[in-house]
Amino acid sequence: MPKPAALSAPDPATTPAPVAKKLPVIHRAHGHERQDDYAWLRAGNWQEVMRDPATLDPEIRSYLEAENAYCQAVMDQWGSLVDDLHQEMIGRIKDDEEAPPTPRGPYEYLSRFEKGGQHRRYLRRQRGGGPEELLFDADAAAKAHNFYNLGGFGVSPNHKLLAIAEDTQGDEAYRLRIKNLETGDWLPDSLYPISGNFTWIETNGGLLYTTLDDSHRASKVWRHLLGQDAGTDELVYEEADGAWQVSLAKTNSRRFHMISRGTSGSNAVYIMDAGDEAAKPRLVAEALTDVYYSLEDHGERFFILTNRDGATNFKICTAPIAAPGAENWQTWLADSPTCLIEHMELFDGYLVREETERALPRIVVHDLASGAEHSIEQAEAAYCLTHFGASEFDTRVTRFSYHSPTTPTQIFDYDMATRERKLVYSQEVPSGHNPSRYKVERFFTTANDGAEIPVTVLRLADQPLDGSAPLFVYGYGSYGLSQSAGFSVTRLSLVDRGFAYATAHTRGGMDMGYQWYLDGKLEKKLNTFTDFIAVSEDLCQRGYGRKGEVAAMGGSAGGLLMGAIVNMRPDLYKAIIASVPFVDVLTTILDSDLPLTPGEWTEWGNPIEDEAVYHRMLSYSPLDNVVAQDYPHMFVTAGLSDPRVTYWEPAKWVAKLRATKTDNNCLMFKTNMTAGHFGVSGRYDRLIEVAEEYAFVIRAFGLA
Numbered sequence: 001m002p003k004p005a006a007l008s009a010p011d012p013a014t015t016p017a018p019v020a021k022k023l024p025v026i027h028r029a030h031g032h033e034r035q036d037d038y039a040w041l042r043a044g045n046w047q048e049v050m051r052d053p054a055t056l057d058p059e060i061r062s063y064l065e066a067e068n069a070y071c072q073a074v075m076d077q078w079g080s081l082v083d084d085l086h087q088e089m090i091g092r093i094k095d096d097e098e099a100p101p102t103p104r105g106p107y108e109y110l111s112r113f114e115k116g117g118q119h120r121r122y123l124r125r126q127r128g129g130g131p132e133e134l135l136f137d138a139d140a141a142a143k144a145h146n147f148y149n150l151g152g153f154g155v156s157p158n159h160k161l162l163a164i165a166e167d168t169q170g171d172e173a174y175r176l177r178i179k180n181l182e183t184g185d186w187l188p189d190s191l192y193p194i195s196g197n198f199t200w201i202e203t204n205g206g207l208l209y210t211t212l213d214d215s216h217r218a219s220k221v222w223r224h225l226l227g228q229d230a231g232t233d234e235l236v237y238e239e240a241d242g243a244w245q246v247s248l249a250k251t252n253s254r255r256f257h258m259i260s261r262g263t264s265g266s267n268a269v270y271i272m273d274a275g276d277e278a279a280k281p282r283l284v285a286e287a288l289t290d291v292y293y294s295l296e297d298h299g300e301r302f303f304i305l306t307n308r309d310g311a312t313n314f315k316i317c318t319a320p321i322a323a324p325g326a327e328n329w330q331t332w333l334a335d336s337p338t339c340l341i342e343h344m345e346l347f348d349g350y351l352v353r354e355e356t357e358r359a360l361p362r363i364v365v366h367d368l369a370s371g372a373e374h375s376i377e378q379a380e381a382a383y384c385l386t387h388f389g390a391s392e393f394d395t396r397v398t399r400f401s402y403h404s405p406t407t408p409t410q411i412f413d414y415d416m417a418t419r420e421r422k423l424v425y426s427q428e429v430p431s432g433h434n435p436s437r438y439k440v441e442r443f444f445t446t447a448n449d450g451a452e453i454p455v456t457v458l459r460l461a462d463q464p465l466d467g468s469a470p471l472f473v474y475g476y477g478s479y480g481l482s483q484s485a486g487f488s489v490t491r492l493s494l495v496d497r498g499f500a501y502a503t504a505h506t507r508g509g510m511d512m513g514y515q516w517y518l519d520g521k522l523e524k525k526l527n528t529f530t531d532f533i534a535v536s537e538d539l540c541q542r543g544y545g546r547k548g549e550v551a552a553m554g555g556s557a558g559g560l561l562m563g564a565i566v567n568m569r570p571d572l573y574k575a576i577i578a579s580v581p582f583v584d585v586l587t588t589i590l591d592s593d594l595p596l597t598p599g600e601w602t603e604w605g606n607p608i609e610d611e612a613v614y615h616r617m618l619s620y621s622p623l624d625n626v627v628a629q630d631y632p633h634m635f636v637t638a639g640l641s642d643p644r645v646t647y648w649e650p651a652k653w654v655a656k657l658r659a660t661k662t663d664n665n666c667l668m669f670k671t672n673m674t675a676g677h678f679g680v681s682g683r684y685d686r687l688i689e690v691a692e693e694y695a696f697v698i699r700a701f702g703l704a
Contacts, residue, residue, distance in 0.1 A: 006702040007575070007633050008077070009666045015073045017667070018066040020655035029590060030611040034624060036587065037659075038652040046646065047214060050171040051193075053640050053673060064640070064651065067669040074668050078695055085493050085691035085698075090684055091431035092489035100399075100411055100424035103127055104391040105159060109135075118142060118682030122153065135162055135181065146674040147641075148681050151196030152176070157254070158204045161187075161226075165196040170641040170676030172196070173212055178226070191222075191230050197248045199257050202275040208236060208257055210246055216595035216643045218245045221259050225277065237261075237270065237281050243598035250274060251297045252346050253393045258295070264479065264521075264603040265290050271324075285326040290602075296346035297321060298368070303351065304329060305344050311335035312514050316344060316353075340513040345387065348394040350416045354387050356482065359442070359454035359511040361385040363400055365416045374419065380404045381442040382456045382485035403427070403487040405458040405501075406435040429489065437461060438495065440485070445504075445531075445538040451519070453531050454505035454512065456485045457544065458495055464543075470701045471545025472499045473536050477508035477528035478557035479603060480517035490690045497703055499551075500544040506531035506561075522605050526620060529564040536565075536572055547572055551697045555579030556645055556677065563622025563653065566631060575633040575700035577693050580642060580677055583622040584649040586614070595643045623649070626656045630663035635696045637689070638669070641676040668696065 009017065022037040041060055048055045075082060098112035099120075108127050111120040119138035125131060135155075142148035145168040152165030152174065160181055165174035173193035179186050191209055195218040198209040206225035210218045221237040224230065239246050239261050249258045257272040259281055266289055270281035284295065284302070293306035302324050304317045313336050317329040335341070342361075343354040353364040363385060366373040378385060383404035388411070390398050396417045403409040408427035415421075439461040444452040463469050472494055476483055483503050491501050505511035508520025508528040520528045532552075540546050550573050554561045559581020566576050582588070590607055592598055605613030618624055636654050638647040654669040661667070670692075672679060679689050 007666050007696070007699040009664065010070070010073045010077070015070065017658055018063065018070055019658065020063055020651075022659075027587065027590070029607065030614050032614070032618075034586075034618075036652070038648075038655045041651045041655070042646070042648040046648075047216070050216070050641050050643055050676075051169065051173065053169070056640065064647070064671045064673070067651075067654065068671060068673075071668045071670045074666060075692065075695070078699055081695045081698065082688070082691045085694055086688050088431075088493055089490050089687045089691060092429045092433070092492065093683065094428045094430055097428075100413075101125075102391050102399075104155075107159060109155070109391075113683065114139065118684055119148065119150070133181075136164060136179070141166070142681065147676075149678075152198055154198065154200055154207075155181075156200050156204045157202050161204065163198060163200070163207060165194060165198065167196065170639060170672075170674065170678070170681075171216075172643055172676060173216070176209060187226065189224065189226060189228075189230070191224060191233075195247075199248050199250050199274070201277055202254060203277055205277050208248055208259075208272075210248055215242070215593060217242065217599075218247065221246055221248065221281075223277070236272075241598075242592065243601060245599060251295070252389070253297050255297055260294075261287070262292075263599045263601075265292060266602065267292050269293065269295060271295075284324045285329075294344075295324075296344065298346050298348075298351075303332065303344065303346055305341060307335075307514060312518075313337065313339060314341040314514065316341065316351075338513070340510060342510070343387070345389045345398075346393075347390070347396070347398070347416075349396060350398075352387055352389070352398060352416075354385075356511070356513070359482075359485075359505050363387050365398075365414075367416075376400065376414070378402060378404075380407070381440050383407070384484040384486035399424070405440045405456065405485055405487060406438045408433065408487050427487070433492075439463075442485070443542075445535045447507075447527070447531050447534050449527075451507065451527075451531070452512075453507075453535055455535050455539070456483075456503045456505070457500055457539075458491065458502075459500040459544070460495060460498065463498065463500065467540065467543050467546040469545065470497075470499045470549060470551065470703065471502065471536075471539055472551045472553070472697065473502045473504055473532070473539065474558075475504040475506055475528075475532045475535075475552070475554050475561050476556075476558035477504075477506035477520055477532070477561055479508075480510045480514070482509045482511045490687065490694070493691075493694055494697065497698060499697075500539070502535070502539055502544065504532050504535035506535070521603055523616065525604065525616075528561060529568060529620065532561055532565055533569050533572065536569075549574050549701070551575040551577070551700065553577040553579070553693070555581070557582050559583060559645070559650075560585060560622065564620050564625075566634070567622060567625045567627070570629060570631050573632045575697050576631075576635070577696065578634065578636045578650070579693070580638055580645045581622070581636065581650050581653070582645045583653040585621040586617045586624055587621075588646075588649065589617065590614075594646065623653045623656060626653070626660050628660055628662050631657065631661045631665060631667075633666045633696070633700045635668045635693060636670075637679075637693075638671040639676040639679065640671055640673050644677040647671055666700075 025039040027034045095115045101108035101110040107124045117139040122135045123132045147170045149167040162179040174196040176191040195210045213219045222233040259270040268287035269284045272279040295302045295304045315335040316333040319328045339357040351366045363376040388399040411425035412421040441457045559578040562578040563583040607614035638650040
């Protein structure tokens with residue numbers, strides 16, 4: 001059988017690449033000038049476009065659609081590869097998959113996909129069994145929309161009402177509706193646009209919710225009482241600082257609402273009696289720079305997880321509920337220099353901690369009565385262990401999941417007293433999965449400054465380490481988000497074709513503790529990029545691939561990572577996937593009117609006020625550093641309704657790359673015209689986008 005042709009651009013004589021017109025705009029700051037030839041791609045009515053994509057300027061739409069047509073022309077050369085990959089991925093998904101039931105009060109709540117369904121149906125039955133009652137059919141609701149995401153789902157404390165939050169544009173602006181579960185009727189109450197975040201008042205008489213301002217920031221908390229006109233809802237809390245956003249949650253006991261005002265790395269929490277329809281927020285502790293805290297209640301005291309007072313990897317404190325101010329915080333569990341406490345959850349008799357040490361997770365169960373504690377760990381080289389908790393406070397049974405790059409997801413109910421675990425869910429792979437075919441490896445790469453960077457590799461067990469195999473490296477490295485070593489039905493499509501799939505746990509995440517995050521932000525942001533390059537080079541030296549034959553992928557802030565490394569070391573990579581990439585970094589962070597910019601200054605710095613920050617960001621901003629050089633094959637994506645990385649960032653980047661790069665490698669750009677940051681909705685449809693990206697990589701390496 002002949003080897004497939006390598007990736008190539010269409011014949012420019014018959015299918016020319018789109019050429020964006022240049023309308024130079026000069027940006028000035030701190031006495032420095034930058035020329036932006038493609039500023040016109042930013043719609044002047046961008047807020048309106050997010051809500052209604054049909055309002056996009058026709059000239060901008062024409063350019064984006066021309067790029068989409070060109071991208072499709074490239075993919076048309078691949079024959080059935082995208083469809084083959086899509087069907088292959090679908091074959092690994094159980095068609096009628098069902099989540100394990102969650103007991104709460106007199107009911108067990110569950111959800112499942114019906115055969116062929118793209119979205120879940122939500123049901124319940126009497127605890128212990130009995131006939132099922134359909135609460136909401138998201139699959140049926142989705143059929144009326146090009147995009148559909150159920151962002152919030154909450155049954156009232158008395159189990160008689162259901163509130164849902166729906167996004168039908170991909171812009172993450174949700175509409176809240178309420179259903180009477182006894183009659184099946186929808187109440188006239190309708191709240192829009194909300195962030196998707198809400199909590200029920202324990203009296204069952206209403207709820208709290210957060211709304212979005214004109215810049216798409218969650219800035220206000222409201223109280224809605226059932227039957228009340230939304231225009232008369234009471235404003236409970238308003239955040240005046242555009243750099244901060246608000247969110248809502250409840251303590252596990254359901255005794256308190258929690259309003260958190262936060263920005264990157266800092267927050268403050270207000271508590272409200274969840275059983276009082278007239279409750280007012282009460283501040284726990286003032287916000288401090290680079291200090292974060294969360295809390296749960298138990299009896300007459302709060303347990304508080306915080307990095308206050310230099311507890312870099314977080315400690316747990318207690319304080320009286322009657323006087324919860326920071327001056328009354330007493331250390332209950334001190335911080336560790338090597339072990340990060342990521343999360344805690346309180347039950348009537350137990351405190352459960354999720355911890356990470358050297359990029360491996362564990363769950364620790366502490367008996368509040370006896371003080372005894374034990375941990376749940378696994379023996380694989382790399383794995384993902386997640387504590388789900390329970391929907392009830394007075395219980396000794398909690399829930400956790402386990403999976404690894406070779407082990408499909410298993411969910412266990414765990415008796416915290418007896419330490420017995422009961423398997424309640426095991427992910428099926430209908431097309432078959434043999435873990436022994438694969439090998440998972442975890443090792444550490446030495447960075448330029450001596451730091452040890454964790455690397456996780458999934459490959460075929462018999463793959464030789466002689467540099468002959470194609471190598472795929474994934475990275476992110478921002479906002480303290482760690483990269484899990486979990487199971488994926490999609491990445492097997494690469495590994496089964498001989499790719500070694502590596503994850504670089506670079507600085508900027510919290511894989512090695514909170515300091516790992518601090519060492520990859522602000523003035524240390526360059527570490528994220530050089531870490532990824534060091535991992536790529538080390539993998540080649542170890543025989544997983546070879547220089548110039550490496551594929552790399554990152555999305556959102558991980559797309560910034562892709563943009564930076566491709567400017568710094570284009571010779572190292574053969575193919576780059578940049579999904580909704582944050583690449584016009586400096587222009588965006590200089591614009592305080594954009595949805596997320598003010599809140600981003602604690603992550604990247606404020607280039608408006610600080611000239612040093614301006615020049616530092618200028619030094620790595622992908623768009624600003626495009627130069628006349630050869631670049632790898634590149635596949636770039638965007639979402640027209642994306643409020644996180646606006647569509648014009650990747651659009652401008654691609655336009656500049658087309659006009660500047662010196663190679664004939666393939667540059668593909670696809671904008672989803674009916675979705676936002678997270679792509680299309682629907683469990684099967686979203687796999688089409690993954691199939692397209694993987695097909696791009698497979699063709700770049702000339703593989704079937």
